[in-house]
Amino acid sequence: MKRVGNLWPRVIDFENLLRAARKAQKGKRYRQNVLAFNYNLETELLALRDALQTQTYRPGNYQCPSQLRRVGQIPTN
Numbered sequence: 910m911k912r913v914g915n916l917w918p919r920v921i922d923f924e925n926l927l928r929a930a931r932k933a934q935k936g937k938r939y940r941q942n943v944l945a946f947n948y949n950l951e952t953e954l955l956a957l958r959d960a961l962q963t964q965t966y967r968p969g970n971y972q973c974p975s976q977l978r979r980v981g982q983i984p985t986n
Contacts, residue, residue: 921961926954 919925930950934943946953960966 921958923954923958926958930954 927950930946934947937943957966
């Protein structure tokens with residue numbers, strides 16, 4: 910396996926962060942938090958890049974909406 914070094918500058922590159930933001934919002938474009946993030950997209954991405962550079966970035970709590978569903982069972986005789 911070949912080792913690749915010096916990836917961090919490419920990870921925190923603005924274009925890479927923009928691509929990642931677009932990929933993360935796919936299918937969620939009209940959610941309130943995505944709309945708020947996109948309203949100040951450039952500012953948000955620059956703040957994220959600065960936090961990553963200074964190693965002060967802390968991810969927020971993951972929020973998963975609970976979705977209850979009914980599971981049916983095939984009747985057996």
